[in-house]
Every structure is written in structure tokens, then in C-alpha cells.
Amino acid sequence: MTNFDVVIIGGGILGTTLSYFLSFLNKSKKIAVVEQAHKVAFHTSKRNTGKVHAPYLYNPETKKMYAKTAFHGYTMWERYAKLKDLPFKQDGVIEVAVDNQKDVLERHLKWGLQNGLDDNEIKLLSGAELSKIEPEIRCKSALYVSRDASVDYALFTDSLMQDSSKNGTSFLLNSEVTDIQKTADTWKITLRDGRLLDAKFLINAAGGQSVDIAHAVGVATKFTDIHFRGEYWKAPAEYHTITKSSVYSVPKLPEYPFLDPHWIIRADGSCEIGPNAVPVFSPYGYDLSENLRQLVPKTLEMLRSGARKMIFDREFQELALEEIGSSLSKTMMINRVRRFLPKIDANKITVRGTAGIRSSVIDDDGKFVPDIMLENTDMSFHILNYNSPGATGVLPFSAHVIDTLNSTGIFCSQQQDAKCGPWQFSEILARLC
């Protein structure tokens, strides 16, 4: 089959979840998810920290969509995990102030409550109070949040793909989109192997390449992106019970879209340190050869766009140097966590974890865009800057996107409501209002 009503570019957790809701609500439509890798969730959607994040870090004004969808994502993932017998471990999270940053914790407490957390779920503690719960952690004060969980987003994406396939969605794997042309009423989509697809409507959920795809069809041309590789180190088994919860420190530069490396508990009980945020030249810049290949084109693109202001900014340069340092030196990276978990010995940590890459969108003024970006045309819809906590909030977020598209009549859907797996679609939307 090469003619589709809807083609979704990107088989990460976002593209797969969009297809999931679309397939329940638009049963008569031919839907395809086109993914260049041999499986879904091959890139960022499996290469992350695996947290269902509590929404205390997100300013309810500037990161409204991230905050709202993360809050509702928690109960939805909990329910889906139960239904499919997938791991969902409520193990909580602690944000620590190593220095005098209690005011930041107070702000995060306020945001957490504003974003829907209950005051039983988020508490400000002194260093002494925390040490009764977590004796190995050193800090002056801490925010303890119980409503935070560890999961495996690759397993979730696989399972959603199976559900979506059962409803008739075609998953075209090993299929890289290399060209997109618009005719009067169809998109002509060319794949790397020469196959041609026709689509009446296009959804761009291409993660680290979503900005490039948007540019290819003349959308969001004032924006660009910078890619950051987040690296991890695996802790040996003797450290797996050193804390009960994952531990984050107060972000040094809160306006940047990433945090300092944390102490992470995974869904399987193992522990890791990471991620840092090393600037790289490609959304797939896991190794030197890919970065060298993209060095010249990406540098030229950044110099021609708003990213130029960012890369000549002194604060950004200092941060980039620190992040590169913690990529080259394991000890430097681990010392960032030893500030609050001094028991960790870098010599005992010898195995690297799986790195993942975030692509942060920059506006023409050289500033990071704080929230998810939605761009639409008459025949396409583009989701850009879909970064953390994107995996946490992807179920309610995708329901919101499909509802937006259905309500504009784009798909001429006969069904505005349906049972989608364990949820009634209208109930998900009602929660988001």
C-alpha cells in the first residue's frame, strides 16, 4: 500500500502514540508511521532516563503544555503499565540544594502544587530531615516528591505500536523519508530506497529531525535547533541500594533545557549517573564519525540562524566547555553527583550507559524555546521541541493533538469520542481542560 490518508514521520514514542489514538478514532482512515530505524523507539525514546516526571520543575506559565501533560501522564502510564503488565515503579524523586538554594526549592514546591501535585506528594525538608530517610545524601535542604516513577519507554512504545497495528496502522520500518513535495491535494513522500508514498495529511513527529522536516516544507523557518548528547555511567551492583529514590540537584542554569547529571534509579533497580549535555552536530551524533560528517553543514546552519547568538554567548560557551569536560573525564562527571552522594567512588564505575540526544529549538533571537511548538498548515502538522518530559506526557499530549486535528475537520472523522485502550477519549480531554 502506498496511498495513505495520514503519514506520520517518526516512529518514536510521539509518532507511535499519535498513531495509537488516531487508529481508535479514525478507523476507516489509512494511517502509516514511517520510521528510518529498524524498530520503533530506536533513538531518544529509548535513550532516556526512564522517569515519569513529577511536574515540579516546570514553570506553569512558560512550560504550560509540558507541565499539564506530565501531570496527567503519570496516572495514564500507571494504568497502561498495569493493563499490559509492564514495569512502573513508583520510587519518588529528591531535588537537593547542596548550597543555599532553598529559595529555588520553594519555587519548585510552588510550581509542583500549581501543576496539580497534592501537598502529601511534595514536601520541603531540611538536610537533617532528609538524612533520616536517605542517610547517604548530603545537602542543606531538599524537595521530596513521592509521585515520580521509573519505567521503560521503549517497552511502552513497542506495546502501543502493537495496539495501533491491530487497529490497522502500517508501520513502515527501515524507511527514511528523503524528500517531500506538495501537490494540490497530496504529499509525495520519497523514501531512501526509492519508494514513493502519497499522503493526504502529514504529521511531523521526527524528533531530532523535526526542524529539518518542517524547513523542507517551508514551516518554522525562523527557528533552528542545537543537539546535546546526554551520556550516562552505570553504577556497580554494590551501589544499587544506596538511595531509595532518584536524586537531582538544583539546576545551575535553570533557563537551559537540561539539568546537571543526576543519580538515577532505573525500572529494573539498577542505578546510573547522568545525563550531561554535550553539544554535538547531529541528532544521531552518538560517535565521532557522525559528528565529523555533520560538522560543516550544521555549523554553517547555526551561523546563519539565531543559534549564532547562542554559540557566541559567553555563558553558553562556559557551559559547553564544562559539559565537554565531563564527557572526556569520567571523574569530572561523577564528581558532579558526589557533591550530594559522596559515597560514590569513580574508580568503581567503569561501564558507560546508553547516550541519548535532545534537540532544543532556538528562536531567531538566540533563545531556547521553553515549551512544545505546534505548527500547522492546511495539509500538515508539525511538533517541534518535544523534549523532556515529553515521554511522561505523551499520552495526554497526543490525545490533545488528535482532538485538535479532528475538531478542525481535517480528517472528517465520524467519531469524536471512542474507547482508546483503557481510556475513554473524552475523559482524557476533560482532564486536560
Ligand SMILES: Cc1cc2nc3c(=O)[nH]c(=O)nc-3n(C[C@H](O)[C@H](O)[C@H](O)COP(=O)(O)OP(=O)(O)OC[C@H]3O[C@@H](n4cnc5c(N)ncnc54)[C@H](O)[C@@H]3O)c2cc1C
Ligand atoms: C538524555 C535524555 C533523557 C531524557 N529523560 C527523560 C525522562 O526521564 N522522562 C521523560 O519524560 N522524558 C525524557 N526525555 C525526553 C524524551 O525522551 C523525549 O521527549 C521523547 O523521547 C521524544 O520522542 P519523539 O518520538 O519525539 O522523538 P524520537 O524518539 O527521537 O523519535 C523520532 C523518530 O523519528 C525518526 N525520524 C527522523 N527523521 C526521519 C526521517 N527523515 N525518516 C524516517 N524517520 C525519521 C527517528 O529515527 C526517530 O526514531 C529525555 C531525553 C533525553 C535526550
